[in-house]
Amino acid sequence: MTSLANLVDYHVHTARCGHASGTMEEYVARAREIGLGEMGFSDHFYVYWLPEDQRDPELGMAAHQLGEYVAAVRQLQEAQSAVRIRLALEVDYVPGWEDRLANLLACERWDYLLGSVHFIDAWGFDDSRYVARYQEWDIDQLYERYFELAMAAAESGLFDIMTHLDLPKKFGHRPTRDPRPLYERVAACLKRADVCVEVNTAGLRKPVGELYPAPLLLQACHRAGVPATLSSDAHRPEEVGQDFDRALALLREVGYTEVAAFEGRRRTFGRLS
Ligand SMILES: [Zn+2]
Numbered sequence: 587m588t589s590l591a592n593l594v595d596y597h598v599h600t601a602r603c604g605h606a607s608g609t610m611e612e613y614v615a616r617a618r619e620i621g622l623g624e625m626g627f628s629d630h631f632y633v634y635w636l637p638e639d640q641r642d643p644e645l646g647m648a649a650h651q652l653g654e655y656v657a658a659v660r661q662l663q664e665a666q667s668a669v670r671i672r673l674a675l676e677v678d679y680v681p682g683w684e685d686r687l688a689n690l691l692a693c694e695r696w697d698y699l700l701g702s703v704h705f706i707d708a709w710g711f712d713d714s715r716y717v718a719r720y721q722e723w724d725i726d727q728l729y730e731r732y733f734e735l736a737m738a739a740a741e742s743g744l745f746d747i748m749t750h751l752d753l754p755k756k757f758g759h760r761p762t763r764d765p766r767p768l769y770e771r772v773a774a775c776l777k778r779a780d781v782c783v784e785v786n787t788a789g790l791r792k793p794v795g796e797l798y799p800a801p802l803l804l805q806a807c808h809r810a811g812v813p814a815t816l817s818s819d820a821h822r823p824e825e826v827g828q829d830f831d832r833a834l835a836l837l838r839e840v841g842y843t844e845v846a847a848f849e850g851r852r853r854t855f856g857r858l859s
């Protein structure tokens with residue numbers, strides 16, 4: 587397997603989100619064990635605007651946990667030097683809340699922010715508890731609606747990276763029409779917004795059994811000149827860097843020669859050797 591010393595895993599959760607396990611030290615230890623150069627903690631920041639009693643504590647940390655989360659990441663940055671640790675969040679995009687969100691996020695110097703869409707209206711479509719609702723949708727219309735939200739998220743200027751870009755496929759619901767025209771629009775939008783796409787190996791562990799995004803979507807991103815980065819979406823320490831050989835193979839296959847990295851929201855690139 588390729589050396590991971592130049593590479594990053596930019597999507598790693600912590601137990602604060604209510605559905606991940608292990609200590610943060612164990613995630614870092616795993617990164618060190620596999621020779622990964624850089625890892626970013628990017629825990630779920632979800633329905634940040636709702637009062638505590640209206641939130642599902644299994645979906646993300648609460649706004650009041652932010653300070654403690656940041657302190658824990660900083661402590662790990664200082665405690666060891668084998669792995670560079672970045673400070674990030676995976677932030678749910680919900681239209682209409684951009685200003686409130688920008689204010690909440692302004693409190694810290696993040697290395698990067700992942701933008702994600704897990705909700706269509708109030709439906710958590712990637713949550714296995716609500717999977718029956720796929721039956722109410724024409725799947726192609728669902729993808730149109732989802733990508734409208736993902737494009738609005740990219741254009742919001744709040745995020746550096748769009749994560750698991752074709753998430754509605756998680757349970758195996760793939761587009762039935764040729765998705766290429768839609769993918770072209772999405773890729774052009776990410777390019778205009780100067781936002782990266784993330785190759786995320788979590789899809790391999792889900793019913794769909796495929797990397798996010800689909801090869802055709804990543805290909806469209808590459809053709810449009812959208813930079814790519816790399817992640818596992820780890821919710822357990824042993825998932826850090828998991829299946830990166832497959833992610834790297836796909837990146838190379840579509841023509842990428844480097845992956846993006848961030849510090850203080852400034853982008854640099856590491857070569858895929
Ligand atoms: Zn999660």
Ligand SMILES: [Zn+2]
Nearest residue numbers: 676702749750
């Ligand atoms: Zn996510």
